[in-house]
Amino acid sequence: MPERAIGIFDSGVGGLTVLKELLKVLPGEQLYYLGDTARVPYGTKSPGTVLRYAQEAAEFLVQQRVKMLVVACNTASAVAVDALEQRFSLPVVGVIEPGARKAAAVTKNRRVGVVGTEGTIRSGAYSRAIRAVDPNIEVFAAPCPLFVPLAEEGWADHEVAYLTAREYLAPLIERDIDTLVLGCTHYPLLKKTLHQILGPQVQLIDSAAETAHLVAGLLGERNALRSSEVFSPRYFVTDESTRFKRVGGAFVGAELHDVTQVDLEPERETKDSALC
Amino acid sequence: MPERAIGIFDSGVGGLTVLKELLKVLPGEQLYYLGDTARVPYGTKSPGTVLRYAQEAAEFLVQQRVKMLVVACNTASAVAVDALEQRFSLPVVGVIEPGARKAAAVTKNRRVGVVGTEGTIRSGAYSRAIRAVDPNIEVFAAPCPLFVPLAEEGWADHEVAYLTAREYLAPLIERDIDTLVLGCTHYPLLKKTLHQILGPQVQLIDSAAETAHLVAGLLGERNALRSSEVFSPRYFVTDESTRFKRVGGAFVGAELHDVTQVDLEPERETKDSALC
Structure with missing residues (x-):
């Protein structure tokens, strides 16, 4: 074996x-x-x-x-x-369980954001997995359909990626999240851009x-x-x-x-x- | 029948x-x-x-x-x-033949641009079809992989679409094209944005x-x-x-x-x- x-x-x-x-x-x-x-x-x-x-x-x-x-x-x-x-x-x-557990472990204010494809976000799988660890955590999710094509185009650090991410993340920033789960295997390529927008106070969780x-x-x-x-x-x-x-x-x-x-x-x- | x-x-x-x-x-x-x-x-x-x-x-x-x-x-x-x-x-x-024929008919300076998916551009099909009508036409092609996801996201008139299009079209503008073939069935949704960038002197050909x-x-x-x-x-x-x-x-x-x-x-x- x-x-x-x-x-x-x-x-x-x-x-x-x-x-x-x-x-x-x-x-x-x-x-x-x-x-x-x-x-x-x-x-x-x-x-x-x-x-x-x-x-x-x-x-x-x-x-x-x-x-x-x-x-x-x-x-x-x-x-x-x-x-x-x-x-x-x-x-x-x-990849969902491990990312969800890590997010539940590191959040301090118990406000966690999740970004992913339409399918992942619609499934509610991250929300369920995070709240299974700690039901007091509030989870805010946002589908980001353009992140995959941007990463595949090699534009992860491009101005276009920055503007796109700013728009997708705005509702999560408003909710005062301190942790963001990168709920799609492409998204680690966008880490630099996401950090720029969210600032150092928001921790990025890479399921990989x-x-x-x-x-x-x-x-x-x-x-x-x-x-x-x-x-x-x-x-x-x-x-x-x-x-x-x-x-x-x-x-x-x-x-x-x-x-x-x-x-x-x-x-x-x-x-x-x-x-x- | x-x-x-x-x-x-x-x-x-x-x-x-x-x-x-x-x-x-x-x-x-x-x-x-x-x-x-x-x-x-x-x-x-x-x-x-x-x-x-x-x-x-x-x-x-x-x-x-x-x-x-x-x-x-x-x-x-x-x-x-x-x-x-x-x-x-x-x-x-x-959809290629009809668009190619129209482009060959309307170009005055015989400099035609073509935008499309990776697959369409790589095939060279538009270039062949246009030059079959008039071998003196010069064809300049650019793949635009982000246009489809932008159209599907409903962002055809968004600032992000504008910036993306400006970057994709720059090499075609440099070549002084007077006609642009929209070589993907999604692209007519981006017409307004493309017109803004190319100006009224470039005619857009919609294969549909x-x-x-x-x-x-x-x-x-x-x-x-x-x-x-x-x-x-x-x-x-x-x-x-x-x-x-x-x-x-x-x-x-x-x-x-x-x-x-x-x-x-x-x-x-x-x-x-x-x-x-």
Whole structure:
């Protein structure tokens, strides 16, 4: 069991921020990363569709015989972690629990903001997870749909990102939050811009780092840690790899090698006959 | 034949700008519109993946016995029109040809700009189509990946859209273009902002209107026009319809009724056994 890989998946490149943290904390583990780049993004799609995609992604990784699943996507974590745990006999770690626990631990005035995709915010998953730790915490959430395309365009520190963030964050600043959860794996790239707007009195919670620590802890408890060699991650994508390598490289801070294109959709019959 | 519907497809809501023009020009036609909202967008995906999605979308519409296919998506038009024409014995109209012809007709200084998604610009389809009409025209192209999310966020007239457009258009302004092709079905929503930046001396070409005129002409030539009743469009989407209705309503300028969710992916087997 320890010698098996850890399976990580996301809709695209965003989950690479989680992979990067896992590489720091667990350099002796083999990581398999699946980005569903043919169907990205998940954040604007319905819970039913995201659940189906997450199940197909998880199934692929389970077939690669991984020892654990990390759902490195907030939208998928919000709707799929419980279902995946029931379906596969493997530990499944999402990014919402770890970020929520950390936020509940660090807030002093018990006023926490959460930013994320439409899907994540609409699910209310962070709010529930934070208030499960401490029901006296007030949670204020704001969807920020433009943050992902801004990060992918490489404009995280651009004036446009600053103006966009100022508008999205205004209602949270009004609520006097002292903690902000970055509830989307892309958002750590915007940290500098968010800090500029919120000031040093608001602490930013990056789920990626918290998730990596939780994964290490769980594997330790189960004596499933591996530590002998240093492995390079293997990457799987559902679209061609060119864009994944280009945009994803900036997320990991290194070139991405060993990228394979795979198909998560079931076998299709070829129907070549004209129908009318 | 005349009594059959016209089939229109796009990755999501963008093609509704084409549907809107068709409703104006051909009020007596029944329109079927398919938005592949479970896999939107196409603009950042590879030609191979976009071609596969376009074939699945076209097949669905052909099964509904439409008399013509309108590819109301620039990215799909750039890679799929020829393949669809070969596969189905139906007229297939894309949005690139009509926009390109109009641009070639109106430019005076023979310096034409084209804006579009990464996929459309990378394909070079507009450049080829414009220079097929007049090889002496110089074409300058710029991908504008943030325009689609800005339009969908309802920020088309926002300061953020203005700053973004100013940056994207700067290299085209430097080239002294007198004509700009809006090479993405979302972009007509940004017309006001683009006019502000480019000034009145640059003419904006909206492929949606040109495409509707071409469709009317083709149906007329074939005696396939229908004119008796007034029909409401039928909409098909691959994700749940909530977001489509909300965002799409702004594109058509009316509420969207009669929206049905369909599945374009082949039948999947249920595999419920845990694999490890």
